[in-house]
Amino acid sequence: MSRGLVFGATGFIGRAVSAAFAADGIDTLRVSRRGGDTDAGPAIAFDPLAADADWDALAGEPFARVVFAQGANRNDSVFRFDRAAYLGLMDANVTYVAVALAELVGRGLVAKPARFVVISSIWQTLARQEKLSYAISKAALQGLVHSASLDLARDGHLVNAVLPGVLDTAMTRAMLSEEQLAAFEGATPFGRLADVADVAEMVNFLCSNRNGSITGQFVAVDLGYRHARLV
Secondary structure, three states: OOEEEEEOOOOHHHHHHHHHHHHOOOEEEEEEOOOEEEOOEEEEEOOOOOOOOOHHHHOOOOEEEEEEOOOOOOOEOOOOOOHHHHHHHHHHHHHHHHHHHHHHHHOOOEEEEEEEEEEOOHHHOOOOOOEHHHHHHHHHHHHHHHHHHHHHHHHOOEEEEEEEOOEOOHHHHHHOOHHHHHHHHOOOOOOOOEOHHHHHHHHHHHHOOOOOOOOOOEEEEOOOOOOOOOO
């Protein structure tokens, strides 16, 4: 049986991916910085950036599926720039992935071949007000995925990213005003927000044996928002 690893397993997307893996019978190790519970079971506390990161906690059958669903978000702009906060966001969204990839491969913790999926965002290629540091961090993931997909190809690994749009979650509805929600819902002919379950299903496909040739790609799950918006 192939083994899966989900970073950020306690977040909305991480929980959905973990549940999709479980439905497919994938034995999955779920991790997050502080641990916690998910719909598919508990997650262990693990942080690749910690000085005392215990990589032995991830030992076992090599992982055939690795998903990076961790990350952080914040509002800022060039007028409200905080260097420490910016560096912290880059660590959470980019350095975390780079370090974990290097350690997993270097320590022989991944099967050959394996499939890696990074959760990025449509704001990787689109601008949105008050999202300076977040947009920079997501844009950096584009270079990371392109480079990693080339470097890891020698071992048959496939590396891709999924770019969610504005998802219909409790957090989204808590963070956005009624006017903002209406604007996003009305931006495409569908008149609704994208579903987190569709993000999980795309990740599940890219991580499965059904994907044999897709690598270095960025798949948006956003009801077309990124390329076609009503005006």
